[in-house]
Amino acid sequence: MIMNLLLIFIPISLLLEYVFKAPPLWVFITATVAIIPLADWLRKATEQVAARAGSAIGGLLNVTFGNLAELIIAIFVLLSGNITVVKAQITGSIIGNGLLGLGLAIVIGSFGRSRQKFSGQNAGQLNSMLFLVVIALMIPALFDYTERLPGFSAGSEAARTNLDEYLSLAVAIVLIVVYLLNLLYTLVTHKDAFEQEEGAHEGKLWPVWQAAAVLVGGTALIALQSEMLSGALEATSTTLGLSPFFLGIIVLAVVGNFAEYIAGSYFARQGKIGLAINIAVGATIQVALFTAPLLVLISYAIGKPMNLVFSSPLELVAIVAVALTVTTVTKDGEATWFEGVLLLTVYVLLALAFFFVTPGEQALVPNPLALTHEVVAPARAA
Template sequence: MFMNALLAFIPISLLLKYAFQAPPLWVFATAVLAIVPLADWLRKATEHVAVHAGPTIGGLLNVTFGNMAELIIAIFILIGGNTQVVKAQITGSIIGNALLGLGLAIVVAGFANKGARQKFNAANAGQLSAMLFLTVITLTLPAIFDYTEQLPGFAASSADRANLDERLSLGVAVILIVVYLLNLVYTLVTHKDVFAVEEGHGHGPEKPWTLPVALGVLLGGTALIALESEMLSGALEATASTLGLSEFFLGIIVLAVVGNFAEYIAAMYFARRGQMDLAVNIGIGATVQVALLTAPLLVIIGYFLGHPMNLVFSSPLELIAIIAVALIVTSVTKDGETTWFEGVLLLAVYLALALAFFYVTPRGDEPEAALHLFRALTG
């Protein structure tokens, strides 16, 4: 019901943008609120299409459209040439899915089941954790390479270094996409019995839509998300200036949460019903998808759009955040069971990282503006 109520922000955002020429802050805020329910409807439509397509194709569809809202937002920001915000959104999605989304799901599961330990498929969690460490290696490698090229005796100029960074990023992007596709074959085809999820009661739609209706919602939702994302991208710079925040901070916290909010809700829903396999798959699986599919796709898309984006993360905090995700998520899930306090640990790491990103990023001409805003929000 709450999600459906937010659909009202679709016409509101369009009116503010095109009829009233409202300030960018209002356009940005209403576009953000409109994308949240659209992403949820996209998820629902994918589930209904999967009912008609069968388990294997259904799994591929969930993979394809699972991060569609986030990908569309990032593409429009990339078209605007703001690659740093796109990379911030990637980092924010990685830490948001694995720490915020999974943390909330574990806490909800713990309290919904009176503090009892929640069990899940340890083999599946182990596979996902291994891919998280692949993420750490492949996303830190370009940054280390860029640093190496700045040492005496290596790249002759910054232009040469940028060219090499782009080439390496494109090569790494191709490797990551191939690994991700092979992982799908491994988990959905050759070893599907090992990674099968105990779905239990209540998983999947009870009354499936017809295939034309499901496809219509899928296509319509994607088109509306693209429209809202275009408005959001256009208002990003002015909104950051108005709030006294950096575009980087909005990307790593606000845009990342908006693009993945529907997945957080889904993870908490299944966790509350005791279906932790599904909750863990959503939390960690979405993180892996961002790192091994969404980020590489953006590198390749940027290349063809004439807005090249590399995988060199400029802030050391971004790399530390990605490493922290792999370490703590593996620590929490390695035994195949969780308690609500382990969810609290994940949330604590996320909040600490968010606070660090809040203070470390530039805030425009008035350096105290963000601090004033933070004090106002916290009373």
């Protein structure tokens, strides 16, 4: 009932943006609230699909439709030339899905249960993919650092930038191929090993066309709201005194992945912790191995080249922290509420670090996005 009442914020946000030309802060807030009930409807439609097609495909659809909204946000930010914010959003999605999303699911699912059990084999496959994420995102950064060492230098800054771009393009293609092969492995050749036994669906199933319509329509509306968020980003950051880098890595990432958070928590509450893990960790993997590489390819197509060099040490540490923490929590095939708390604690600590990482003088700069770029860029040159 409450979620349906929140749907009123969809027309409110549209009126504020396109009719009343309201201040960006109000557009940002109303669009953020509007995404919440839309994400809940995506969860409902995905549950219907999962009841018909199985939890593996249902989880994949939830992850894909959830990340589609995030992809659209990133494309709009990319078009504006804010590449650093796009990279921050990618990092924020990885840590948000793996730590915040999974942590919430475990804590909410643990109410009234001493522990929750799930497939250790499935978790092991996901954890292996997480470590591939770490390796894939570390290599471009280490390559960039190596090219700046005496005896390894490629020459001019332009030459190093070209090498970074060539490597990023090659890595992007490899990661997309590996991700598609992973889908083939888990959904086709070894489907039986990764399908979850989650019990029968409660209530009447929707017709297929209704579930499909909700998925497509909900995604389209989330994309529209996300575009409005993107447009209000810079002005909102100035009004609130927060850096666009922080808004990208925390706020935009959380909003863009809100559907997965709601779905994962709902399924965990229903005792379907295996599906919740598929959604949370699967979304993390999809962002790193598919969404980020796809953004690299799109960036060249639209003339705004972006590489995969995450040159901020804090971002790289955050990605490593996700892989280590998630693997530690899920390796034994069961979860308790305190393990969920541990995941949430790591996320809060990282969020605090990202909040304080940019200097306070940023608020004095006319274009905050320019300083965000400068804050991260020197780390590359160090």
